[in-house]
Amino acid sequence: MKRKNVYLIPLLAALALALPACDRSSPSSDTPAADASQDRIVGSRKGDFGPPQGEPVNAILTSPPMVPPATGRTAPAKVIVELDVIEKVMPISEGVDYTFWTFGGTVPGSFIRVRQGDTVEFHLRNMPDSKMPHNIDLHGVTGPGGGAASSFTAPGHRTQFTFKALNAGLFVYHCATAPVGMHIANGMYGMILVEPPEGLPEVDREYYVMQGDFYTTGKYREKGLQPFDMEKAIDENPTYVLFNGSEGSTTGDNSLTAKVGETVRMYVGNGGPNLVSSFHVIGEIFDKVWYEGGTNYQENVQTTLIPAGGAAMMEFHLEVPGSYVLVDHSIFRAFNKGALAILKADGPENKAIYSGLEVDEMYLGDRAGDSLGAVAVAAKAQASGELTVEEQMAAGKELFMGTCSTCHQGNGEGMAGVFPPIAASDYIKADPKSLPRVILHGLQGKVTVNGEDYDSIMPPMNQLTDDEVANISTYVLNSWNNPGGKISKEEVAEIRTQKPANASAGH
Amino acid sequence: MIRVIAAAVLVASPFVGVLAAEGDYLPIPAGRFASALNYEDAPGKQPVAAYSMMRTPVTNADFLAFVKANPKWRRDRVPTVIAEKRYLSHWAGPLELGDTAKPDQPVVQVSWFAADAYCAAEGARLPTWTEWEYAAAADETRRDARSDRIWRERILRWYSRPSNTALPRAGLQPANVYGVQDLHGLVWEWTEDFSSMLMDADNRNQGDPDNARFCGAGALSMNDRDNYAVLMRVAMLSSLSAEATTANLGFRCVKDTP
Numbered sequence: 001m002k003r004k005n006v007y008l009i010p011l012l013a014a015l016a017l018a019l020p021a022c023d024r025s026s027p028s029s030d031t032p033a034a035d036a037s038q039d040r041i042v043g044s045r046k047g048d049f050g051p052p053q054g055e056p057v058n059a060i061l062t063s064p065p066m067v068p069p070a071t072g073r074t075a076p077a078k079v080i081v082e083l084d085v086i087e088k089v090m091p092i093s094e095g096v097d098y099t100f101w102t103f104g105g106t107v108p109g110s111f112i113r114v115r116q117g118d119t120v121e122f123h124l125r126n127m128p129d130s131k132m133p134h135n136i137d138l139h140g141v142t143g144p145g146g147g148a149a150s151s152f153t154a155p156g157h158r159t160q161f162t163f164k165a166l167n168a169g170l171f172v173y174h175c176a177t178a179p180v181g182m183h184i185a186n187g188m189y190g191m192i193l194v195e196p197p198e199g200l201p202e203v204d205r206e207y208y209v210m211q212g213d214f215y216t217t218g219k220y221r222e223k224g225l226q227p228f229d230m231e232k233a234i235d236e237n238p239t240y241v242l243f244n245g246s247e248g249s250t251t252g253d254n255s256l257t258a259k260v261g262e263t264v265r266m267y268v269g270n271g272g273p274n275l276v277s278s279f280h281v282i283g284e285i286f287d288k289v290w291y292e293g294g295t296n297y298q299e300n301v302q303t304t305l306i307p308a309g310g311a312a313m314m315e316f317h318l319e320v321p322g323s324y325v326l327v328d329h330s331i332f333r334a335f336n337k338g339a340l341a342i343l344k345a346d347g348p349e350n351k352a353i354y355s356g357l358e359v360d361e362m363y364l365g366d367r368a369g370d371s372l373g374a375v376a377v378a379a380k381a382q383a384s385g386e387l388t389v390e391e392q393m394a395a396g397k398e399l400f401m402g403t404c405s406t407c408h409q410g411n412g413e414g415m416a417g418v419f420p421p422i423a424a425s426d427y428i429k430a431d432p433k434s435l436p437r438v439i440l441h442g443l444q445g446k447v448t449v450n451g452e453d454y455d456s457i458m459p460p461m462n463q464l465t466d467d468e469v470a471n472i473s474t475y476v477l478n479s480w481n482n483p484g485g486k487i488s489k490e491e492v493a494e495i496r497t498q499k500p501a502n503a504s505a506g507h
Numbered sequence: 508m509i510r511v512i513a514a515a516v517l518v519a520s521p522f523v524g525v526l527a528a529e530g531d532y533l534p535i536p537a538g539r540f541a542s543a544l545n546y547e548d549a550p551g552k553q554p555v556a557a558y559s560m561m562r563t564p565v566t567n568a569d570f571l572a573f574v575k576a577n578p579k580w581r582r583d584r585v586p587t588v589i590a591e592k593r594y595l596s597h598w599a600g601p602l603e604l605g606d607t608a609k610p611d612q613p614v615v616q617v618s619w620f621a622a623d624a625y626c627a628a629e630g631a632r633l634p635t636w637t638e639w640e641y642a643a644a645a646d647e648t649r650r651d652a653r654s655d656r657i658w659r660e661r662i663l664r665w666y667s668r669p670s671n672t673a674l675p676r677a678g679l680q681p682a683n684v685y686g687v688q689d690l691h692g693l694v695w696e697w698t699e700d701f702s703s704m705l706m707d708a709d710n711r712n713q714g715d716p717d718n719a720r721f722c723g724a725g726a727l728s729m730n731d732r733d734n735y736a737v738l739m740r741v742a743m744l745s746s747l748s749a750e751a752t753t754a755n756l757g758f759r760c761v762k763d764t765p
Contacts, residue, residue, distance in 0.1 A: 087669035129671040133746030154746040155753040178742045179735045406661040
């Protein structure tokens with residue numbers, strides 16, 4: 001019933017913007033009565049509409065690329081937001097995993113939507129299986145730290161603070177716990193939309209897209225679990241630049257959708273931590289851009305700059321069908337680091353506006369369609385293949401990740417010049433029993449692996465049981481293009497009794 | 508196999524946790540040590556007196572023996588003001604470990620008060636932050652490996668993994684140069700003076716510290732911003748209160764060298 005107002009009032013507001021000198025009435029019942037002296041009052045000083053009214057409202061949170069429905073309210077409310085911090089491994093590209101720290105289980109985090117003047121009771125819950133403490137700074141909060149100091153939350157704990165959303169706009173939120181750059185680089189950001197009291201103009205579709213830069217020790221698209229690389233982060237040299245946290249999050253079957261004749265509004269944020277975005281939609285011109293996520297809009301924009309820790313809203317009307325590619329027009333990021341998403345518009349051609357030739361597929365090559373899926377399917381088949389030593393491997397993998405991967409890496413590639421690779425290793429291929437022998441007795445002195453010389457000390461790991469050594473060895477033998485095979489605990493027991501000449505004392 | 512032995516030993520002697528632990532303190536020699544934290548009242552290297560430290564964190568079996576000998580620390584008797592209600596909640600019962608708490612896994616879900624009481628019952632105490640950091644600066648071959656980027660990355664790799672899988676048993680990792688195991692890569696550990704880690708919850712307040720919080724002699728700030736491996740541990744400890752427990756926070760004790 002009130003939603004009719006939502007549509008009309010912004011027209012008045014727009015008119016007022018165009019003719020600032022003309023007299024205008026208050027846009028909604030709960031704003032202070034306008035008179036000449038208050039006409040210039042903007043932002044936080046007009047954002048307090050008094051105490052919340054009615055029953056508390058539980059905020060609807062959405063995962064990207066979805067946006068919660070408009071609040072549809074004309075009076076300030078108490079809004080309860082419950083946001084969970086979840087640390088989890090998710091794909092960052094096909095066949096590439098990354099340990100993300102998330103708000104609400106997704107990167108970016110859950111989208112929050114409130115109305116200017118609302119009192120927001122914020123609950124931050126850090127999951128019991130988190131490794132780290134976390135907090136939240138909402139740029140939409142008026143107050144020191146944006147809530148960060150009031151929400152420092154240990155694993156398995158919950159904190160609560162309350163703020164009044166005084167300024168309308170689209171605001172980034174993020175974790176501010178030390179080291180803050182690492183928390184952001186691991187995906188701890190999202191957005192809160194504070195609607196103006198009169199609401200935003202109605203559109204046919206709204207989407208939530210957020211850019212972020214990611215730093216992994218491995219190269220772009222290098223397979224396996226990739227750890228965070230602080231050196232690359234300090235150098236501002238990302239491995240990935242992504243929309244919505246993973247390559248392919250919004251391409252192929254996951255593309256954003258719309259129909260010809262519709263108006264689409266996008267809420268686009270940039271979590272950083274480092275890069276600013278030259279946000280662009282190939283083949284569309286933004287009819288309106290609320291630049292910097294603020295109150296005013298610019299019209300007819302091709303590319304809009306979104307700073308790290310900033311946001312923008314944009315609207316465009318779709319005239320012709322096809323795939324519209326969202327990119328960071330700092331263009332190597334789009335085609336070499338992943339900053340690419342797709343909006344597919346269905347509907348009738350309009351040859352008078354565009355001849356119909358569609359160029360996006362040429363740009364995209366293998367990234368556009370279902371060919372992405374094939375790689376993931378192949379990787380999965382390999383992992384669950386008919387391995388007779390499967391159980392040994394499963395057990396060995398757990399131990400490997402806990403003990404060996406710290407030096408030899410989770411993918412067995414070692415560290416050039418320091419820790420020899422145990423992936424596709426000619427050393428192991430030549431002598432599979434070297435695995436249990438070196439684990440038990442250590443190794444010192446020069447060795448040559450895959451053509452590279454190593455001269456470091458592997459300490460003996462004889463604290464491991466025969467079972468554990470056999471499982472780790474079998475796991476390694478059957479991983480990363482090593483020759484396969486099986487090491488039994490009896491063999492390990494035998495090897496334990498034989499100390500080779502090049503054994504290491506460890507220290 | 509290991510579980511069976513531990514269970515058998517427990518039946519044989521209720522004091523085994525204490526006895527086994529006593530045999531498992533290793534001497535840490537005195538030295539001078541540059542903490543990653545900046546002690547404003549004592550800049551530069553700190554002298555560290557000799558002490559001895561447990562080889563591994565206290566295990567579930569150890570802690571069960573302690574709870575049996577000191578029933579006021581049972582989870583169904585301890586006041587929540589000194590151990591929040593998740594204290595030992597992963598055990599099957601007040602005096603029963605069960606499937607989710609193997610005897611040789613490090614004990615977690617213990618409050619600072621409980622850890623402190625355990626060490627006191629051993630005639631020991633929790634390590635100070637400096638003692639913990641001094642021992643934990645070592646790797647397998649060096650007393651201070653902290654300037655080694657590769658050493659730091661080994662530690663950080665553990666930090667970046669969530670705790671959603673079962674904890675390994677204590678004592679699985681190679682010993683450091685003192686013979687101490689698992690200072691990294693297994694669980695976070697309480698320190699005696701954790702509550703003096705007045706790190707600002709908001710990491711960006713570095714030019715505008717809240718001086719009211721820095722009133723004591725323990726005032727500190729980060730000295731080595733590159734060493735975020737240490738910074739993250741300080742952040743973790745500073746997010747806790749003394750009755751708090753988490754699923755990946757345990758402890759070990761130290762003793763003064765007579």
